[in-house]
Amino acid sequence: MSDVVRVGIAGYGSMGRLHCYSYRAAPMIRPGGVRFEPVIISGRDRRAVAEAAHRYGIEEWTERWETLVERPDIDVVDICTPPGTHAAIAIAAASTGKSVMCEKPLAVTYPDAWAALDAVARSGVRHAVGFNYRHLPAVSLLAEMVAAGDIGEVRLWRGTWLSDEFADPTIPFDWRFEASLGGSTIADLGSHLMDLAEWMVGPVADVVATSATFVTERPDGEATRAVEVDDASAALVRFSSGAQGVLQVARAAPRRPCDFTIEVNGTAGTLVFSYDRLNELWFGDGNDDRRLYGMRRIRVEDPSQPETAGWWPIGQGIGYDASFVNQVAALAEEWDSGRWSPGFDVGARIVRVCSAMERSAAEGRWVSVDEVLGEPAT
Numbered sequence: 001m002s003d004v005v006r007v008g009i010a011g012y013g014s015m016g017r018l019h020c021y022s023y024r025a026a027p028m029i030r031p032g033g034v035r036f037e038p039v040i041i042s043g044r045d046r047r048a049v050a051e052a053a054h055r056y057g058i059e060e061w062t063e064r065w066e067t068l069v070e071r072p073d074i075d076v077v078d079i080c081t082p083p084g085t086h087a088a089i090a091i092a093a094a095s096t097g098k099s100v101m102c103e104k105p106l107a108v109t110y111p112d113a114w115a116a117l118d119a120v121a122r123s124g125v126r127h128a129v130g131f132n133y134r135h136l137p138a139v140s141l142l143a144e145m146v147a148a149g150d151i152g153e154v155r156l157w158r159g160t161w162l163s164d165e166f167a168d169p170t171i172p173f174d175w176r177f178e179a180s181l182g183g184s185t186i187a188d189l190g191s192h193l194m195d196l197a198e199w200m201v202g203p204v205a206d207v208v209a210t211s212a213t214f215v216t217e218r219p220d221g222e223a224t225r226a227v228e229v230d231d232a233s234a235a236l237v238r239f240s241s242g243a244q245g246v247l248q249v250a251r252a253a254p255r256r257p258c259d260f261t262i263e264v265n266g267t268a269g270t271l272v273f274s275y276d277r278l279n280e281l282w283f284g285d286g287n288d289d290r291r292l293y294g295m296r297r298i299r300v301e302d303p304s305q306p307e308t309a310g311w312w313p314i315g316q317g318i319g320y321d322a323s324f325v326n327q328v329a330a331l332a333e334e335w336d337s338g339r340w341s342p343g344f345d346v347g348a349r350i351v352r353v354c355s356a357m358e359r360s361a362a363e364g365r366w367v368s369v370d371e372v373l374g375e376p377a378t
């Protein structure tokens, strides 16, 4: 069938599985556009990738991501490997004319992100970064309401992301603790939040940040290995618009699984989203009758609201997976236009913002995002 787009997925771990699931579910939830068919998956562990391929219903598997890039019958390379590997895979895929979907963060360093952006721009292929949380109905409605001026001019933005992924000191060393492969907690969790911040409030001008690594050594076989990334970081943010922001990201917060919050305060109101109530948005309308002073709980599952199309009747709940399924549905609908969004331009920009935070934490000073350079010197 001509509307079938053949996908090679690099990485069979948590994101490889979720992306595969989303390619399958998207046509059932939101038909329209092309249909993506995962046809081959790669991973470094022969047995594990073979098992994953079987479980995910993918016919072919390989230990080499290069195979996905080399095969002429693959249209899209979907990158679900550790961040430090993204740029090389994306550049190779673009060089053979494949469209590229890449998990966040686009890269660990801004020069690598810039090189990936340069590669897709030169080859003219479609490119997208996996900022899936834009596709959660409540987050999307929040952005829509900010853009519509429902809270007036944005003055304050606040984002926190708390996880307990690193809280246990006995968790062995893996790629997430290696800076060149996993990047920082700022890049891992902060990239989602800063994407949402810039999407809602506009560009970040400068930042000041502080980072801490509480567990400095991790078991590595019989020995231990030094942890190279932060367990937690915090930052103050100045937006170009004059708005102020505060960010906290942590993978060392016990009993906090993936709790992220966003609050935006404008001249005429407040919007609050909390991931532990992911179908709700809280709205304090500064123009309400004063007798109604307070915050209104909006249920964001109604077909009148963004990113709800095709999901369950209001009250049944729309979940984490919906953000990925909606992301795939958008890529399917945008296929014929030859452009995907958000693209590597956004991905590279967010790596730049996160790199400014990392530099600030290392140097103990305010850092302008413009100071972070990636383009090769001419």
Ligand SMILES: NC(=O)c1ccc[n+]([C@@H]2O[C@H](COP(=O)([O-])OP(=O)(O)OC[C@H]3O[C@@H](n4cnc5c(N)ncnc54)[C@H](O)[C@@H]3O)[C@@H](O)[C@H]2O)c1
Binding pocket: 010, 011, 012, 013, 014, 015, 016, 042, 043, 044, 045, 065, 080, 081, 082, 083, 085, 103, 104, 105, 130, 131, 132, 175, 188
């Ligand atoms: N959008 C989200 O909500 C979200 C959530 C979790 C992870 N992620 C991102 O997805 C990516 C993958 O994370 P994950 O949780 O699926 O990881 P994972 O550890 O579950 O899976 C990693 C996969 O990459 C492969 N791999 C490991 N090291 C490699 C290397 N050096 N070269 C090539 N392949 C390698 C492994 O074989 C495995 O298939 C990361 O960029 C991460 O930040 C995004």
